Amino acid sequence: MTASTENALFQCLLRLGDNTLILGHRLGEWCGHAPALEEDIALANTALDLMGQTRHWLTLAGTIEGQGRSEDDLAMLRDVWDFRNVLLVEQPNRDYGHTLMRQYLFDHYHLLMLHGLCDSSDSRLADIAAKSVKEVTYHAERSAELVIALGDGTEESHRRMQDALDRLFPFVGEMFETDAIDETMAQSGIAPLPSSLRPAFDTQLDQVLAEATLSKPTDDFAHQGGRTGSRHSEHLGHLLSSMQWLQRAYPGAQW
Amino acid sequence: MSGPSSSSTGTVPDTGTVTGTDNTRPDTATIWAWLDDVPDPEIPVISVVDLGIVRDVSWTEDERLLVTLTPTYSGCPATAVIALDVETALKQRGVEAVELRTQLAPPWTTDWLNDKGRDRLRAYGIAPPNPQGGVPDACPHCHSTRVSRVSQFGSTPCKAQWRCDSCLEPFDYFKCL
Incomplete structure (x- = not known):
């Protein structure tokens, strides 16, 4: 593997691992606060799956980088501009409707990406994807069911879900953005082009939104800058200050 | 994949301790x-x-x-x-x-849970994974087939919460993966 492909692979793995890390942390913020016990457990379990996947991705990222950084170093000792997650997953939880809509939008992108990665020319990625895809299939099933139930629910739940969709839809486009890193990965057969996943995503989104009686915003403006690290929202800094404080205050502390 | 039945050529010790030779x-x-x-x-x-x-x-x-x-x-x-x-x-x-x-690949599946394990789960009050349809085949308490889902997630990552509509008892279902 050439040095430039290796560097692209490192970035690609950070994107995968940072998405699951940041969303996992966001879901963890609900622990003990969800509107029903079953929902609390469901979010914590989903967070756990995402954290487990994060460990696989970031451990591999550290190996590829070859600088001796562990999964923990990458998760706990990088600053905002070094994170490569999409902006969608760092958006705050707000109400439960926002949390579920964010989850649905990410889950369905995530599932398509993992299915593509199962055929990766790099078996290390394919193995992690094959493991993750089983868990994420379950996440995607659940979040779609809930978006439909709440969208087509009471007047109040419908209003909240539409509000969540309107607010979060501008963060959808970034997930399918394709840059030089993605091109390199696709040319090497390591990862699918994000843009190639969009048609399947849209078809599924339209079906779910129709069942949920929700209207997709017509404006397709997309915020960007998370996957490149160039323009994270201020929310990520607040998240990291909570997630990383222990390692920052007590460097090297272990359980 | 080797299993409990695939023995190698080593000798079986009389006791549970070995010296490492x-x-x-x-x-x-x-x-x-x-x-x-x-x-x-x-x-x-x-x-x-x-x-x-x-x-x-x-x-x-x-x-x-x-x-x-x-x-x-x-x-x-x-x-x-x-x-x-x-x-x-x-x-x-x-x-x-x-x-x-x-080892991650091939990924773990509940199909690898053996029959002894399935029987023990049932006796313990946990419905074993049911590859046909992905829902519990019966209530582990009264064996009724009238069961409904309470939540897709349960007390551990591998379980979901279900309820029996006959005896009304809640029970854990070991999800298919």
């Missing part, structure tokens, strides 16, 4: 039997072998015991405890040089 090194069938005594930390009625997470047991050329484990769910907190329990159990039997290896 060639002559007394336990064969892999014995090791599998020992591991079958290691309970799953979350569901102690089944063993780590019943659960299908011990993938392989073999001796290396330099006399180390190589045990290959696979995680159930990526983030299952029991994974680290299981690794520690396996190592501890083997060391208690006198196997000092143990190397644990984690």
Whole structure:
């Protein structure tokens, strides 16, 4: 593997691992606060799956980088501009409707990406994807069911879900953005082009939104800058200050 | 994949202790039997072998015991405890040089849960995974087939919460993965 492909692979793995890390942390913020016990457990379990996947991705990222950084170093000792997650997953939880809509939008992108990665020319990625895809299939099933139930629910739940969709839809486009890193990965057969996943995503989104009686915003403006690290929202800094404080205050502390 | 029935050419010791020399090194069938005594930390009625997470047991050329484990769910907190329990159990039997290896592929599936494990789950009040349709085939308490889902997630990553509509008791269902 050439040095430039290796560097692209490192970035690609950070994107995968940072998405699951940041969303996992966001879901963890609900622990003990969800509107029903079953929902609390469901979010914590989903967070756990995402954290487990994060460990696989970031451990591999550290190996590829070859600088001796562990999964923990990458998760706990990088600053905002070094994170490569999409902006969608760092958006705050707000109400439960926002949390579920964010989850649905990410889950369905995530599932398509993992299915593509199962055929990766790099078996290390394919193995992690094959493991993750089983868990994420379950996440995607659940979040779609809930978006439909709440969208087509009471007047109040419908209003909240539409509000969540309107607010979060501008963060959808970034997930399918394709840059030089993605091109390199696709040319090497390591990862699918994000843009190639969009048609399947849209078809599924339209079906779910129709069942949920929700209207997709017509404006397709997309915020960007998370996957490149160039323009994270201020929310990520607040998240990291909570997630990383222990390692920052007590460097090297272990359980 | 090798299993409990695939024994190597080593000799079986009379007791559970070994000195680590060639002559007394336990064969892999014995090791599998020992591991079958290691309970799953979350569901102690089944063993780590019943659960299908011990993938392989073999001796290396330099006399180390190589045990290959696979995680159930990526983030299952029991994974680290299981690794520690396996190592501890083997060391208690006198196997000092143990190397644990984690293997992701092929990913763990509930199809690897053996029949003994399924029976024990049922007796414990947990409906075993049902590959046909992905829903419990019957209430583990009264065996009624009238059951409904309460929540897709339960007390551990591997379970969901269900309820029996006949005896009205709630129960855990071991999800298909």
